[in-house]
Amino acid sequence: MEEATQVDRNDPDGPLVFAGSASPRLTKEICGHLGVAVGQGEVLRFSEGTLFPRVLENVRGRRVYLVQSTVFPANDHFMELLFWVDAFKRASAMSVTVVMPYFSYAKGDKKDEPRVSIRARVCADAIEAAGADRVVTMDLHAGQIQGFFRIPVDDLHARFILCDAIQAEGLSEVVVVSPDAGFAKKARLFASRLGAPLAIGDKVRADVKLGENGRLVAEDEDQAARLVGSSGRKYDLLAIGAHGLGRQQFSQLGGVVARVLRGVPRTPNGLKVAKLRAFRR
DSSP, X not given: OOXXXXXXXXXXXXXXXXXXXXXXXXXXXXXXXXXXXOOOEEEEEOTTSOEEEEEOSOOTTOEEEEEOOOOSSHHHHHHXXXXXXXXXXXXXXXXXXXXXXXXXXXXXXXXXXXXXXXXXXXXXXXXXXXXXXXXXXXXXXXXXXXXXXXXXXXXXXXXHHHHHHHXXXXXXXXXEEESSGGGHHHHXXXXXXXXXXXXXXXXXXXXXXXXXXXXXXXSOSXXXXXXXXXXXXXXXHHHHHHHHHHHTTOSEEEEEESSOOSSOOSSHHHHHHHTGGGGOO
């Protein structure tokens, strides 16, 4: 990795990087790379469940970067993000860039059944209304979500780093597995970079919350399978898909997702993913 340019925190033209409560570790690493201290702020939580983010230093005329993923509990962290942005704008920050590695509502990008909300669009409108000037995110569920915003959006990709990590395992033969047809296009990019064949899970969805892989379409089962997914919202697909791979006797199983969440929710699907290491044999 190239060495980072050190940033003078006292430079009035330099950036200020703040951590939301969902991403303290990531923010600390970013600031360490830049050579700056994490911005001073706090979030107070009241007994009725409301949040009170507070900026504890002068941001007037400064370029502010807020690092806040919308991981579990997604609603709390999303509301906190909006309050932070509003606080920075009311404190006269020159610009506010939201660094949101995981956009939890990105899957709600269309009206695919009657009487439902396009949740990603509602969230995009809320981020804009709060005053954000730019959004940096990673591996959106669909690239066209960028069009939901009227401000610039940078959609970064983790594929290159994840492929390097898979190659570092030193496996002689690897097959890349998409948990469903929807991720097949991106999984093919993984396979192309790794020079590996592709397998696709034939997902059957009983309802909006549950899914199962009826079968797996693969060229060769005598290989090490790496199940790839775009985010933690695929807890059930990763876990169920891994069980499906196990039934088909791949030589070794494992899983990677594009976004590393801060912990795994203690829900049935989250607990399945927490046990994914058991599938690597």
